[in-house]
Amino acid sequence: MRKYLARRALFALGTLIGVSLIIFVVLRILPGDPLVAILGVEGHARMTKEDRVRIMHDLGLSDPLPVQYVHWLRDIATGKLGKSFFRGDTVADLILHRGPISAEIGILALIVSWLVGLPVGIVSAVKPNSSLDNIARSLAILFIAIPGFWLGMLIVLALLFWFGYKSPLIIVHVWQSPWQNLQIVIGPAIVLGLAQGAYIARMARSCLLEVIREDYVRTARAKGVVERRVVLGHALPNALLPVITISGVLLGFVLGGSVAVEQAFGVPGLGRALVTAVIERDIIVVQNLVLLYAAIFVVVNLLVDLSYAWLDPRIHYA
Amino acid sequence: MPGWIRASTMPEPAPVSATAERSVVRELIAFASRTPLSAVGAIVGLLIVAIALGANWVAPLDPLKTNFRRMNHEPDAQSLFGTDQVGRDTLSRVIHGARTSLFVAFAAVLLGTTVGSLWGVACGYLGGRFDLASQRIMEILQSFPDLILAMAISMAIGTGLPAVIVAIAITRIPFGGRVIRSVAITVREMAYVEAGRASGASAFRIMRLHVLPQCVAPYLVLASTHLGVAIVIEAALGFLGVGVPPPTPTWGNMLADSITGLVPRWWLVLFPGLAITITVLAFNLLGDGIRDTLDPRLSPGFLRLVTGSGRGAATATPTRAPSLQENRTGA
Numbered sequence: 001m002r003k004y005l006a007r008r009a010l011f012a013l014g015t016l017i018g019v020s021l022i023i024f025v026v027l028r029i030l031p032g033d034p035l036v037a038i039l040g041v042e043g044h045a046r047m048t049k050e051d052r053v054r055i056m057h058d059l060g061l062s063d064p065l066p067v068q069y070v071h072w073l074r075d076i077a078t079g080k081l082g083k084s085f086f087r088g089d090t091v092a093d094l095i096l097h098r099g100p101i102s103a104e105i106g107i108l109a110l111i112v113s114w115l116v117g118l119p120v121g122i123v124s125a126v127k128p129n130s131s132l133d134n135i136a137r138s139l140a141i142l143f144i145a146i147p148g149f150w151l152g153m154l155i156v157l158a159l160l161f162w163f164g165y166k167s168p169l170i171i172v173h174v175w176q177s178p179w180q181n182l183q184i185v186i187g188p189a190i191v192l193g194l195a196q197g198a199y200i201a202r203m204a205r206s207c208l209l210e211v212i213r214e215d216y217v218r219t220a221r222a223k224g225v226v227e228r229r230v231v232l233g234h235a236l237p238n239a240l241l242p243v244i245t246i247s248g249v250l251l252g253f254v255l256g257g258s259v260a261v262e263q264a265f266g267v268p269g270l271g272r273a274l275v276t277a278v279i280e281r282d283i284i285v286v287q288n289l290v291l292l293y294a295a296i297f298v299v300v301n302l303l304v305d306l307s308y309a310w311l312d313p314r315i316h317y318a
Numbered sequence: 319m320p321g322w323i324r325a326s327t328m329p330e331p332a333p334v335s336a337t338a339e340r341s342v343v344r345e346l347i348a349f350a351s352r353t354p355l356s357a358v359g360a361i362v363g364l365l366i367v368a369i370a371l372g373a374n375w376v377a378p379l380d381p382l383k384t385n386f387r388r389m390n391h392e393p394d395a396q397s398l399f400g401t402d403q404v405g406r407d408t409l410s411r412v413i414h415g416a417r418t419s420l421f422v423a424f425a426a427v428l429l430g431t432t433v434g435s436l437w438g439v440a441c442g443y444l445g446g447r448f449d450l451a452s453q454r455i456m457e458i459l460q461s462f463p464d465l466i467l468a469m470a471i472s473m474a475i476g477t478g479l480p481a482v483i484v485a486i487a488i489t490r491i492p493f494g495g496r497v498i499r500s501v502a503i504t505v506r507e508m509a510y511v512e513a514g515r516a517s518g519a520s521a522f523r524i525m526r527l528h529v530l531p532q533c534v535a536p537y538l539v540l541a542s543t544h545l546g547v548a549i550v551i552e553a554a555l556g557f558l559g560v561g562v563p564p565p566t567p568t569w570g571n572m573l574a575d576s577i578t579g580l581v582p583r584w585w586l587v588l589f590p591g592l593a594i595t596i597t598v599l600a601f602n603l604l605g606d607g608i609r610d611t612l613d614p615r616l617s618p619g620f621l622r623l624v625t626g627s628g629r630g631a632a633t634a635t636p637t638r639a640p641s642l643q644e645n646r647t648g649a
């Protein structure tokens with residue numbers, strides 16, 4: 001078991017190194033001079049050659065590419081993560097300042113998705129093809145099709161009309177004012193959670209239907225266990241593994257989707273920082289944030305894989 | 319549905335003549351009665367494609383023509399969906415937006431799934447080190463959230479129409495690669511492939527004549543189920559300002575424009591988003607139907623287990639794909 005853990009962790013680390021290489025290569029084939037991106041064409045033309053060389057050197061962009069890559073890895077190891085082209089703060093500051101908001105949105109979205117998806121899935125599976133089931137499945141199909149950021153825009157629009165809602169301009173952390181903080185994160189969390197919840201409901205339904213046909217469920221019923229306990233106590237635990245897996249895979253939707261949803265709600269989270277950096281072509285910020293998003297995705301899926309060993313005693317790892 | 323598709327889903331090629339006699343129309347009717355929602359999806363999808371193709375004739379006005387006497391005008395008889403900040407007709411822009419959005423989505427899915435599938439055939443058939451290395455690359459590609467990978471790529475190669483197509487296509491490659499690889503691995507062990515090998519056919523010839531035809535059904539399933547995702551990614555890129563550059567009307571760009579004003583106008587938010595939702599809904603329903611018809615093995619549970627990112631433990635997990643029967647009742 002410990003050996004398996006170590007192997008999986010090493011595997012994930014290898015994947016992350018591959019991820020960082022791809023990010024690095026992709027962002028260094030950018031056409032155009034980064035200085036032009038930073039200073040604009042006029043500003044660039046006005047500078048002397050020495051200034052250009054000096055600034056490129058300060059930014060660490062004049063070294064050979066392999067050296068730049070090694071420097072980046074070193075920066076990650078030491079937690080410095082380099083500086084934004086346009087702002088004085090380091091990327092680490094940016095992540096520490098804006099990260100918590102995005103993390104809260106992600107975790108809340110996860111909670112919402114399970115709170116909504118699981119009960120709906122159970123109700124659907126208990127009475128398949130009933131009108132309740134049909135409504136639930138139609139809603140699932142609908143919520144999978146609706147783009148989260150558009151739903152967010154509609155909600156903001158409605159709030160604006162009826163309550164004079166304004167997008168949050170500043171970040172309020174949960175430890176500063178929990179209530180204001182909740183107002184910032186709840187919208188994006190619900191929007192992201194509903195779309196995921198639709199997938200979870202689908203998965204929970206189909207897995208439960210499968211499990212309910214098993215012999216041990218019939219045995220439980222035969223010996224007179226109440227239906228409620230049969231479903232929740234005997235069938236559900238055995239149907240949950242694929243639902244957990246799908247929740248891990250769905251994190252990719254949440255991470256990507258949150259970028260657009262944060263923009264829709266005007267929440268100043270990490271996703272918006274990424275969008276701003278992409279538009280400004282702020283390479284250093286983009287490379288670190290993209291790596292961060294990918295790393296979260298990889299690590300969570302590693303944890304999901306590992307949780308199998310813990311949750312399912314049938315699985316033995318060599 | 320022509321007989322050859324049905325034949326290709328079976329492990330051994332069935333005699334084609336038996337099914338080929340049924341006309342295409344009858345097959346379509348059978349498809350519609352089996353999965354009515356998918357048929358609705360197909361009709362709506364075709365309608366949207368037709369509107370997109372005929373945008374020049376369908377749209378009442380020029381989507382780029384500004385009219386400063388009618389800025390931010392509410393929907394009325396003259397412009398059914400209202401006008402935007404510079405007086406362009408929203409209805410015409412939604413219709414022309416369909417053209418760009420669908421073109422990007424179709425091109426990206428075709429490109430990505432084709433490249434991924436060919437790669438997957440090579441991986442599955444050749445195996446060995448090439449397969450191992452390819453699997454690692456696909457795993458790395460799947461470690462990025464789709465939208466974020468597409469953003470980074472389109473930032474690197476520019477924001478024109480081709481760049482957006484390539485960016486979305488790259489996010490689709492690993493899905494094709496993984497599913498088709500598993501098909502190719504099964505086919506590799508078939509007796510007729512072995513016979514081909516024994517008679518001295520080259521690996522390329524076997525892949526082309528024996529493995530590829532078996533991959534047609536899963537390929538169609540993959541392509542149709544990824545259309546909706548591609549449309550959403552395209553719209554999100556446009557919305558974030560890193561998609562197809564304005565003034566080209568795309569649904570994403572229109573949504574991005576709609577919040578630039580001080581007071582967002584509801585019609586500028588509602589209609590492009592509705593267009594996205596209806597289109598994605600139609601293609602998703604159609605895709606589900608195609609999947610259930612062509613290849614029940616590719617039901618959601620199975621697909622997730624095959625395509626899930628970094629699923630090292632998946633092989634050790636009892637596969638719980640929802641059964642065929644259940645897919646039939648679903649939709």
